[in-house]
Amino acid sequence: MNDVYVIGAGIHPFGRHEGKTGLDIGVDATKLAVKDGGIEWGDVEAAFGGSSASGNADAVLPRMGLTGIQFINVANGCATGGSSVLSAYWAIKAGEFDTALAVGFDKHPRGSFNPDPVKNGKPKWYGEIGMMLTTQFFAMKIQRYMHDHGISKESLAGVAIKAFENGSRTPHAWRRTPMDMDTVLNSRMISDPLTQYMFCSPSEGGVALILASEKKARELGRTQVKLRSAAFKTRPENSFEVFSPSLSVERGETPTMLAARAAFEKAGIGPEDIDVAQIQDTESGAEIMHMAENGFCQDGDQEQWIAEGRTAIGGQLPINTDGGCIACGEPIGASGLRQIYENVIQLRGQAENRQVEGARLAYSQVYGAPGLSAVAILEKG
C-alpha cells in the first residue's frame, strides 16, 4: 500500500460573500490548492467533491478545464467534506492514482436548516408538530450529558469563547470578534441549554486539498504532511442520533467512538500522542462530548480541562484552533475539509499567531446526520 501525502491546500474564506455563487467559491479554492501543490490542473488524475446546497461539485470541471478526469460527487450530510478526502485517500493508497483532488463548497440561506421529514425516512407528522430540528437533538444530547457527568453551562460558554478567540486569529474564519462569558450566556436562548453564540450557523465557504502518492510527493519535494490514517464509521445499534422518534433504553457506542478507535489503531498511536485536534463543534456541547468520544479525556473531565484552558492554543491539547464551526460557520460540503486544511497549516508551521508549537500529529473528526463520523490523522513529514 502507498503512503499518502497532502501536497496542496486551498481555502476560500468562510462567511457571507455577496455576488459570489457557491461554485465560484469552490473554483477559487481549487485553483489555490493546485497552485499550492506545485502542480498544474492537468496533473490532477482523480477528483472527489461535494456540495449540499450549491449543485453538483463536478461543476468545477468546466471552470478548471475539461481534462476528462474521473469526478465522483459525494453527499454525506455534514461529513461530506470528510468523505471526499477519505475517498481520495483510499484511491491513492490503493495505487490507482498518483494525485487526487478533494473539494467541497457551499452557500446556504440564512437561518437554521429545515430538512424534509419524508426525505429523511420519517413520517410527515414528525415535522408538522415541530420535532424535525437538528438543534433539538444536539440540545437534548448535551442536556442529558450535563446531567450525567456534571458539565456546567459555563463550560458550554467556555467552548464558544475559545472558538471566537481562535477565530479572531484566523484569516479564513467568519466570526472574528472575541466574546466574553456574559455575552455568550446571555445571548438568545435557541434550544436549552444552548444559546445563539454556542451554535454554529449555516454559512458559505470552500476548501480543496490535493493528495498525492509518496512517489509523486517525493518527486515534487512536497512531503511536509503525511496522511497517517483515516477511518469512517456509521452509527452502531443504540447510538443516540438525530431525528429518532424512539430510542432504546439501552445506550450504546457512537459512530465517533468507532471511527476514532479505528483511526488510532491503524496509525498505531493513541489519543495522548495527538498535538492538535479539530473536532466537530456543531455547537459547544458537541465539542465537549466529542472530546470524550474521540478518547481525549474521560466523561466529565471536560469541566476541568476547559476551566484550566487545556484546549486553548498553548494548552495541553489545543482543539479547533481556527475557531471550528462555531467561528467559521457551517458550509456542509466544506467543513470536514476545513479541519484538514487547518491541520495542514499547523503541521507546516504556517499558522502564525494561532500556531501550536512543535505540532507533529494532528487529528480531525467530522460528524454528520444521520449518524456518521470520519477521522483523519495527519503527521508532519
Added chain:
Amino acid sequence: MNDDIFVSAEDGKVRIIAGRNRTTGKVVFPMPQGVLEGDYERIELPSEGTLWTYTVQRIPPKNPPFVGVNSPDEYQPFAVGYVQLGDEVMIEGRIEGDPDSVEIGMAMESVAISFPTGDGAEMTTYAFAPANGSKS
C-alpha cells in the same frame, strides 16, 4: 395524524402504539408501515413514564415542515423530550405546560393535545404532561 400513533386510555391519557420486532424483540416507534409491518407486533406502551432528557424550542421552527403558528409575535415556545415508557423504549414528544418547569427525571404521562396551525385549523398529536403533582 395517523390513527395508529396512539389510542385513548382512561383519565384522558393515551397509549402510544409501538412495534416489537418479531425476530429481535426490539421495540420501535412509530409502528412500521408498509412492507415492514409484518415483521412487527403492534403493542400499546404504558401511559406513565420518566423524562430522560428535554430541550425547549425557543425559536419558531420553519414552515415547512412545521404547521403550528410560527410568526415571531404569536409563536409559543414548547418543550420536547424523551420519556421512558416501560422497560425498553423512550419516545420523543412535545411536553405540555410551562417549558421552564421541566426537569430530567420528572414523572410524565402520555396525553393528546391540539395546537392551532398557521392556517387557522388545529392539529392533534400525542404529547407528554407532568404526572399529577409531579415536580421531579
